Amino acid sequence: MRIVVCVKEVLDPDAVNALVLTGQLSIGPDGKTIEEGAITRVINGYDEQAIEAALRLRDAGVDCQIIAVSVGEDPINVLRYALALGADEIVSIPARDLDCLGVARVIAEYIRSSGGADLVLCGRQASDDDQGIVGPALAELLGIPVALSARALSIEPDGAGDGPALHVTVVTPYGEEVWELPLPAVVTITSELGQPRYPPAARAIKARRAMPQVVTPQELGLGPGDLEPRVVLERLRVVQVEGHCQMISGDGADDTAAKLLEVLQRDGLVKL
Amino acid sequence: MIAVACTSAYERLTGGDIEELLTFLRQTAEGLGAEARWLGLGRPPLDMRAFARSYGIGRVEVLNPDDEDAGLDASVELLARYCRSASPFVLVFASSWWSRIVAARVAVRLQVPVLVNVQSVERDEDGSTLRARALAFGGSLTADYRLRGGPPYLLLTAPTATIPQAAPLPSEPEYQEVHIPLDGTGERARRIQVAETSGPRLDEAQVIVAGGRGLGSPDNYPLIQELARLLGGVPAASRPLVDAGWVDASHQVGLTGKVVKPLLYIAVGISGASQHMAGCSGARTIVAINKDSGAPIFRYAKYGVVGDAVELLDALIRRLKEAKKEAG
Amino acid sequence: MARNPLHTKLCDILGIEYPIIAFTHCRDVVVAVINAGAFSVYGGAPRTPDELDADIRWIRERIGNKPFGVDLLLPAASPPSATIEELKAQIPETHKRFVAEIKRKYNIPDPKNEPEYYKLGWFSKEGTRRQLEVVLDHKVPVLAFGLGSPEWVLEPARARGMQVWGLVGSPKQAKRELELGVDAIIAQGYDAAGHTGYIGTFSLVPMVAAIAGDTPVIAAGGVTTGRHLAAALCLGAVGVWTGTIWLTSRESDVDMVIKQKLLAATAEDLTHSRSVSGLPMRILRNQWTKEWESPEAPKPLPPPHQMIMAGEVMQAARDYGIEDFMTEAAGQGVGFVTSIKPARQIVFDLIAEATEVFEQLVGELTITS
Numbered sequence A: 001m002r003i004v005v006c007v008k009e010v011l012d013p014d015a016v017n018a019l020v021l022t023g024q025l026s027i028g029p030d031g032k033t034i035e036e037g038a039i040t041r042v043i044n045g046y047d048e049q050a051i052e053a054a055l056r057l058r059d060a061g062v063d064c065q066i067i068a069v070s071v072g073e074d075p076i077n078v079l080r081y082a083l084a085l086g087a088d089e090i091v092s093i094p095a096r097d098l099d100c101l102g103v104a105r106v107i108a109e110y111i112r113s114s115g116g117a118d119l120v121l122c123g124r125q126a127s128d129d130d131q132g133i134v135g136p137a138l139a140e141l142l143g144i145p146v147a148l149s150a151r152a153l154s155i156e157p158d159g160a161g162d163g164p165a166l167h168v169t170v171v172t173p174y175g176e177e178v179w180e181l182p183l184p185a186v187v188t189i190t191s192e193l194g195q196p197r198y199p200p201a202a203r204a205i206k207a208r209r210a211m212p213q214v215v216t217p218q219e220l221g222l223g224p225g226d227l228e229p230r231v232v233l234e235r236l237r238v239v240q241v242e243g244h245c246q247m248i249s250g251d252g253a254d255d256t257a258a259k260l261l262e263v264l265q266r267d268g269l270v271k272l
Numbered sequence B: 001m002i003a004v005a006c007t008s009a010y011e012r013l014t015g016g017d018i019e020e021l022l023t024f025l026r027q028t029a030e031g032l033g034a035e036a037r038w039l040g041l042g043r044p045p046l047d048m049r050a051f052a053r054s055y056g057i058g059r060v061e062v063l064n065p066d067d068e069d070a071g072l073d074a075s076v077e078l079l080a081r082y083c084r085s086a087s088p089f090v091l092v093f094a095s096s097w098w099s100r101i102v103a104a105r106v107a108v109r110l111q112v113p114v115l116v117n118v119q120s121v122e123r124d125e126d127g128s129t130l131r132a133r134a135l136a137f138g139g140s141l142t143a144d145y146r147l148r149g150g151p152p153y154l155l156l157t158a159p160t161a162t163i164p165q166a167a168p169l170p171s172e173p174e175y176q177e178v179h180i181p182l183d184g185t186g187e188r189a190r191r192i193q194v195a196e197t198s199g200p201r202l203d204e205a206q207v208i209v210a211g212g213r214g215l216g217s218p219d220n221y222p223l224i225q226e227l228a229r230l231l232g233g234v235p236a237a238s239r240p241l242v243d244a245g246w247v248d249a250s251h252q253v254g255l256t257g258k259v260v261k262p263l264l265y266i267a268v269g270i271s272g273a274s275q276h277m278a279g280c281s282g283a284r285t286i287v288a289i290n291k292d293s294g295a296p297i298f299r300y301a302k303y304g305v306v307g308d309a310v311e312l313l314d315a316l317i318r319r320l321k322e323a324k325k326e327a328g
Numbered sequence C: 001m002a003r004n005p006l007h008t009k010l011c012d013i014l015g016i017e018y019p020i021i022a023f024t025h026c027r028d029v030v031v032a033v034i035n036a037g038a039f040s041v042y043g044g045a046p047r048t049p050d051e052l053d054a055d056i057r058w059i060r061e062r063i064g065n066k067p068f069g070v071d072l073l074l075p076a077a078s079p080p081s082a083t084i085e086e087l088k089a090q091i092p093e094t095h096k097r098f099v100a101e102i103k104r105k106y107n108i109p110d111p112k113n114e115p116e117y118y119k120l121g122w123f124s125k126e127g128t129r130r131q132l133e134v135v136l137d138h139k140v141p142v143l144a145f146g147l148g149s150p151e152w153v154l155e156p157a158r159a160r161g162m163q164v165w166g167l168v169g170s171p172k173q174a175k176r177e178l179e180l181g182v183d184a185i186i187a188q189g190y191d192a193a194g195h196t197g198y199i200g201t202f203s204l205v206p207m208v209a210a211i212a213g214d215t216p217v218i219a220a221g222g223v224t225t226g227r228h229l230a231a232a233l234c235l236g237a238v239g240v241w242t243g244t245i246w247l248t249s250r251e252s253d254v255d256m257v258i259k260q261k262l263l264a265a266t267a268e269d270l271t272h273s274r275s276v277s278g279l280p281m282r283i284l285r286n287q288w289t290k291e292w293e294s295p296e297a298p299k300p301l302p303p304p305h306q307m308i309m310a311g312e313v314m315q316a317a318r319d320y321g322i323e324d325f326m327t328e329a330a331g332q333g334v335g336f337v338t339s340i341k342p343a344r345q346i347v348f349d350l351i352a353e354a355t356e357v358f359e360q361l362v363g364e365l366t367i368t369s
Helices: A013-021 A045-059 A076-085 A100-113 A134-142 A201-207 A252-266 B015-032 B048-054 B072-086 B097-110 B218-230 B239-243 B274-280 B309-327 C009-014 C027-034 C049-063 C084-089 C093-105 C125-137 C151-159 C171-180 C201-212 C226-234 C256-264 C287-293 C305-320 C332-336 C343-362
Strands: A002-006 A009-011 A041-043 A065-072 A089-094 A119-123 A146-156 A165-172 A175-182 A185-189 A231-238 B002-008 B035-041 B059-063 B090-093 B114-123 B130-136 B141-147 B153-157 B174-178 B190-193 B207-211 B234-237 B264-268 B285-290 B303-306 C020-024 C039-043 C069-073 C142-146 C163-168 C184-188 C217-220 C239-242 C270-273 C281-284
Touching: A002 A045, A002 A100, A002 A134, A009 A013, A013 B274, A013 C256, A041 A045, A041 A076, A045 A065, A045 A076, A045 A119, A045 A146, A045 A185, A065 A076, A065 A100, A076 A089, A076 A201, A089 A100, A100 A134, A100 B097, A119 A134, A134 A146, A134 A185, A134 B097, A146 A175, A146 B097, A165 A185, A175 A185, A201 C343, A252 B285, A252 B303, A252 B309, B002 B015, B002 B072, B002 B097, B015 B035, B015 B048, B015 B090, B015 B114, B015 B153, B035 B048, B035 B072, B048 B059, B048 B174, B072 B097, B090 B097, B097 B114, B097 B153, B114 B141, B130 B153, B207 B218, B218 B234, B218 B309, B234 B239, B264 B274, B264 B309, B285 B309, C020 C027, C020 C343, C027 C039, C027 C049, C027 C343, C039 C049, C049 C125, C069 C125, C069 C163, C084 C305, C093 C305, C125 C142, C125 C151, C142 C151, C151 C163, C163 C171, C171 C184, C171 C201, C184 C201, C201 C217, C226 C239, C226 C343, C256 C281, C270 C287, C287 C305
Parallel strands: A002 A065, A002 A119, A065 A089, A119 A185, A146 A185, B002 B035, B002 B090, B035 B059, B059 B174, B090 B153, B114 B153, B207 B234, B207 B264, B264 B285, B285 B303, C020 C039, C020 C239, C039 C069, C069 C142, C142 C163, C163 C184, C184 C217, C217 C239
Antiparallel strands: A009 A041, A146 A165, A165 A175, A175 B190, A231 B141, B114 B130, B130 B141, C270 C281
C-alpha cells in the first residue's frame, strides 16, 4: 500500500501566540512577514500526527510504503524529521507563494506522476493559515473521497463487498462519527489521535544527512501560469482586544461570590 | 449580482449559527450591492422561511428537500451546477465538517478560490476581485487576502465573527423547492456511525460554565458541573483539560472545539488564549475568574474576579444552594 | 559499522532512547521530554507533599510505563522543624532594615500571594521527610538529591527497587556518594544554574569519571547544545543533566518575561550570588542581586533565613510584574538558548547537533539500527 503524507513547515504557533500575548510579536516592514527572532520553524503539529497515523497502520500490520511530501521553499528539515519518525521516502517540491489550491495541485500531480497513492494523509489544517483546504482539494483533484479530522483509522479487508475499505473515526463538534471510505482516499488527521512517537536514535542520526528526492513543479508539467495564486496574503495584523472589564471583589471568596451573583442577577442572567 | 449562503441537512447548525450566517450574508450582500439568497441542500433542519424573513433574505431555494442527509458527492455536484447556472458572486458557508469538504471540492471543480475563517469581505475597487479578512495562527492574528479568479468566491465564515443582527425590516422571501435527480453515482463515503449528542447541546446552551487549567486538578471539575447545574446551564472545558483527559472532547469550547454563543459564559481558571476565545467570544456576557490579574481573558470579559478558582466555585455553589433553599 | 555514540550505558539502564536528562520544575516539560525519548527529573522541592503526590500521578498518567525521576533538596545543615514565623523572628535587625529600604526605594509592595519559596521543603528536615515519603510510596524509579547526602534514604529506596542519584560538585563529594553506593553521580560543574560547587564542568567531569568505576557519571553544568552533549561523552559521562534549555521551551510555565530575559541573556548576564537563598546561586543578575553587592549591604544570611527575605520580595515582583526584581536560575550555557521550541524539537536538535560534531571528527556514522 502506498501512503503519501503531506507535511508542512510552519512557524511554531505556540511561540507566535506567546509573543502575541506579551505584545512582542513583530511583523516586518512588508506588513505580512512575521519576524522570526525567538520563533522556531517546526513541523506542523497535525502533520506530525498524520505521520503517526501512517505508522500506526504499519504497526497494525498493513504492508505499506510511507512517502512524506512537502511543498515549500526549502522543507528539508521537516522532511528529515519525517524520515526520522519512520517515513520510507521523502520528497521535496520546491515552490513559493502558492495558495492552498496551488499546493494541492502540485501534490496531486506528484501523486499521479509517481504511481498514485492508496491513501493520502495530512494534518487537518496548517497551524499558520488555519485553512484546512489542501486535504479536501487533493481529494477532488484525484477524484477520490475524503474524511476530515480523523482520530483513528483502520483498514477493513472487505468493506461493502468491494475490496479493502478504510474505517475512519472522525471528531466533530457534535461527537464522533465513523465513516467508511473505499480506497484510495484522503484523510486529514486531528490531534485527538494522541501522542505521536519520537524518532528512534538510529533513524534520527541517519536522517540528518538524508537528501529528499526533489521534484520541481516544471517536471510535473506545471508552469507558473498553472500555479498563479488566486488567494494572496497582503497584510498580517495582531488582533487587538480592548476590554472594559468590571472587576468584582469582596472580603474573601464568600463575599466576592455574593457580589458577583448580585451583579448577574441584576443583569437578568441568574435567577436566585 | 447575487450573494448566496449555503446550508445543508448534514450540518447540525443551531438557530444562532443561522442567524450569524444570514447576518454575514446580508452585510456582505449590501457591501457588494448584491441580492442575498439562501440555498439549502437536503431537508431543512429548521424553518428557513422564518429566519429568512427576520434576516432580510429575499429568496430561499432548497435543493432536494426530501434528502435526509446532504451527501458529500451529491452536494458538490449540485453546488457546482448551481454556480454554473446562477453565477453567484460569493457563496458563503458556516464553518462545519461538511462545508470544509464541500466548499474546497467545489472550488477545485470550478477552479475558483476558497477561503476559510473569514471575518469580513469587500469588493475591490476594480470590481472583480475580493478583499477578505480571515483569522490566522489560531485567531491571534488576522490576515488580509486578495482573492481573484472568481466569481464565485467561496467563503467559510469564522465562528462568532459576526454579531447576529436581524434586518431593520423583515422581508417577504420567495421560497422555492427544486428536485434535481442526480444520475446514480452513489456516495463513495458512507457514514456508518452517527454522532450521538448526549445531554444538552453546548452550542445551544444559554448558560455555560467552563473550566480551565486554573482548576488545578481533575477532582475539581465536578465543581464546574455543579455550578452549571445550579445555574441551569451546561458545563464546558478548555482544550488543555480535554488533552489532559479530565473531560470528554464533546465539552471543549474553542477554535477546534465547539463555538458557543450563550447569554452567560463563566470562564473559571481559563487564561483566555485566542484559540479558546475564538470559541466563546460570541457570548453576550463573559465572566472571568482567574488568579492571574494579567490573564488575557480579562480583556474579553464583562465581569472579572481575581482569585482562586476552587474557593470561588465553592462559594458560588454554597450561595446558590442557600438561595434555592430560601426560595423553597 | 560504527556504534551509535549517543547510545550509552545510561540508555540501557533507564530504557531510554537519548542520554539526555531534563531537570525541570514544570511537569509538562517532564512529560514532553519523556515522550520525546529522553529522561526527566522533576524538581519536587518546592511542592508540598500533597502537591507532589498529585504531580507524580499526573506525570504517570501521561508517560505510561516509562521511567522518570524526582529531585528533592536536603541541605546538610538545616534546623529542625520550624515555622516561617519562628524563622522570621530570627532575622537580625540590620538585615530587616536593609530589605525594607530596598522595598521603599523601588516601590515594592508586600506580596499578594504567599511566597512560593516558603514551600521549599528544605526549610526543615521534617518537610523533606514528608516529601520523601510520597516519592517512596510511589516508587518513583529515580530519586535524585541536590545539595545533600541521601544516606538515610538509600535503604528504603533500594528496598523499593528505586535508584538513588547524587548530585556532586567535587571529587570529594563524589567519593562519598560512591562509598554510600549511589546508582549514578551527577557531576555538576561551576557552569551550572542555581547552586553549584566551584569546579568547572570541564575539570570536574573527568575527575569524577576517573574514580566512578562502573557507576554512571552524568555531566551537568552548561549543557545547552549538542556540542556540549558530545563533549560530555568525551569527558567520560554517559549522559547529560540539563536545566536551562527547558526554561524557554514551549511547555515550560516560566513567565514570558523571564523567558525573554533568558533568550536575550548570555553567561555575562549571570551572577553567582548568595542574596537569594543564602548559598551561592547562579541566576540572572537583577536589581536585588546588585543591591546586595553594594558596599552598604550586610552579608547575606545562611539558608533558610536569606530565602525568607528574598522570597517575599521575589513573590511581590511576580505578583506585580516588577521586572527588575524577577530572576531565574540559569547556567552559563544560557547564551545558546535563543528560541522558544517545543521540548521534542529540543531533544531532536541536541541529538542532531551532537551527531554533527562526531561526524565532523570521524566522518559519516553509518549505524545499524
